[in-house]
Structure formats: structure tokens, C-alpha cells
Amino acid sequence: MDFLKAEIERKKKSLAELHVLDGEAKSFRRKDLQKRLEDRYIQEQTGGLAQTESSAAVVEEPEEDELDDDLPDITMEEVYRRLRLYRQPVMLFGEDPIHIRRRLRDLEIEASQVIQDRQRNDLQEALNDLDVEAVHDLLHGEQTTKIELRHSWDELLLQGHILGQKGYNNDMKIVRRFFQFLLGQWGLDLDNRPKEVRESQQGKLASAIFRQTSTYLQPLFKELRRKELGEDILVGLREMVEWLMQREYIEANNAYLRVAISNAPWPIGVTNVGIHSRTGREKIFAQKIAHVLNDEKQRKYLQALKRLMTFCQKRYPNIPSRCLEFRGLQQGLYPLSPPLDLEEVKAEKRLWQKAKRAVKAAEAEAAAQEAEAAVDAAPSSKN
Secondary structure (H helix, E strand, O other), rough: HHHHHHHHHHHEEEEHHHOOOOOOOOOOOOEEEHHHHHHHHHHHHHHHOOOOOHHHHHHHHHOOOHHHHOOOOOOHHHHHHHHOOOOOOOOOOOOOOHHHHHHHHHHHHHHHHHHHHHHOHHHHHHHHHHHHHHHHHHHHOHHHHHHHHOOHHHHHHHHHHHOOOOOOOHHHHHHHHHHHHHHHHHHHHOOOOOOHHHOHHHHHHHHHHHHHHHHHHHHHHHHOOOOOOOHHHHHHHHHHHHHHHOOHHHHHHHHHHHHOOOOOOOOOOOOOOOOOOOOHHHHOOOOHHHHHHOHHHHHHHHHHHHHHHHHHHHOOOOOOOHOOOOOOOOOOOOOOOOOOHHHHHHHHHHHHHHHHHHHHHHHHHHHHHHHHHHHHOOOOOOO
């Protein structure tokens, strides 16, 4: 017992010499004790002549509570999700939840500063790039176009007949090819304009809008290529592509609105306003969330898809009753508008219906064969 008391007195004396307990404080932080021990060791090694910056840092360092005031008040699952969005590890060696939240806070502050630095008018930047290219063409000669179409309209129609039949990966490939085809066709039409039209103010504006649209669509093409697009958005895009291939532009616009702003009474996904669940809450699902409000990336490529829909209507026309705002299209933005060929439209419609019937017949035949195989495989009952 005397040994224990002596040890306690020795510890108290050591703490008093280190001045860890200031004033009437009855507790201290282990970090402060470690800093004091390091300072005393440095002073012993340097003969008391060296004064380190760490001792001043201990005095000036804010309290733990002050550092944690502005930490995000969210669950750790949400913290991990946001860190993954920044492509950062969810936990570093030796980190506790407080340090993880601090790291997320620093990343979000840095990202907001980068966004503020990069805020600019995309359209004006595209116009400036066109001016730079015009000067380059004037000095080094006009460059030929690099846009090449890998597929034709007829080839894509044949592929569109199997949309929704062979899984989501196949649907992503067809959707990506179709929108890339429309974007490339639009670029070719703009490049084939006369030089005086391209260099006019209206012509430059049309080229800038095309470049802006191409930039906005790159994240979508990347997600489709990597098979990372969400199922809820893919279903809407697949429906849009099917109607566009049939030149049913009013129905395609309705499908676009369901993807962009949805038709749900709670379009941004809010289902509860209090502790009680609202009636019919189970009817609200992912397809009824307004994806245009999710983030800036989705808003941009949904806006770009609307431009491609308008171009498709102008480039592959149908009768006015099947089109949206038939007389309200900008003349300079979509330069080529071939005349309406009703026979071609009817032939495409018949081909589409015939292909759909063939797909349904093949599915029915496959289902019948599976049922027959199941019956044959089942053990026969004997009385």
C-alpha cells in the first residue's frame, strides 16, 4: 500500500514539473502530456537552447470541441459514400470516425473552392474555342472533319428491335450507339454547311451549342460504356430510344419528362414529412424521382439528350401530329431538314412491327420449349 502511494506522489510530482495541469484543472489530454515530454527531451538534448515550435503549438492549438463544431452531422455510411464519390479511401490507418469526418470536410471545402474557380459560361468558352480554331485554320489551312459514323440509321433500327430482350448490358450498348450516332450526324451536318454560314454569328452559335452538347454527354457515354448507369435511368432512356426509332416524338418527349422531372407527387424523392408515413408510400419508387435534380452532371446530360431529340425530329421527320413543336425549331441550329417521305416512314413502321412480332414469337417458342423440357425432366408418377 505504501508503494502505491509513493508511486501516485511520484506521478503527481512529474505532472507538476511538466505543467500539464494549468490552474485548477483536474484532468489533461494525453496529447498535451506527450507534447510536454517531447519538449523536455529536446531541451535536454540541446542543453535548453532550442525552442521548438511544437510547444507554442500546444498552447495555441484549439480545443477538440472547437475543431468538431463544423463537422458534417451525417451517418458514417453517408460519410463513406461521399468519400467514395471523391475516389478517396473510406478509412486510413489509425483513423477514428472524427478524423474521417474531418477529412471529408476538408475534401468538400476544397471541392467547393475548385468549383468556384471553374465557374464559367460553357457556351462562351465554346465560342472562344471556335475563334481560336478559326485563327488556326487561317494560318495553317482549313482542317478536314474527323467525325465518322460507325453505324447507320437502318443498322440501329435492326438493333433496336431487341431492346429490353437481352439484358441491361445489351440495352446500354444500343442506347449508347444510338445517341452517339445522333451526335455524330449532327456534327456532320454542321460541318457540311457552306463556309459563309459557318462563319456567321448564327453559325458560330450553332457550332458552340453542338460542342457544349458533346461535352455534356461524355459522362453519360462513360457510364454506359462501363455498364455503370443506374437501372432506373436506363429504363427511361431505353423507352426514349424505342420511340425515337419509331419517329414517335411526342411519346419520346413524354418518356424524357418521366426521366427528367417524373410524374410523382413528390418528384425529388421526399416520402415523409414527419414521424408518420404518408398514404401510398410504397408506390413511390426510383423511377419517380426527378433525376434532373440529383446532381449537376445528370442535369447537363439530360439537357443534352433533349437537344438530340430535337435534332432527331428535324433530321428524320414524321407527320406533324407525331411531332413536338414542329414549327418552333431553330433553323440555324439543325441545318439539314430533309423532306418528309411518308412511304419511308410507313415502311419503317411495318418493319418495326414485324420485328417485334418475330421477337415475341421467338420468346413464346422458347418458353414453350422450356416448359416441355421441364415436363420431360420431371419424374413420372406411377399409380
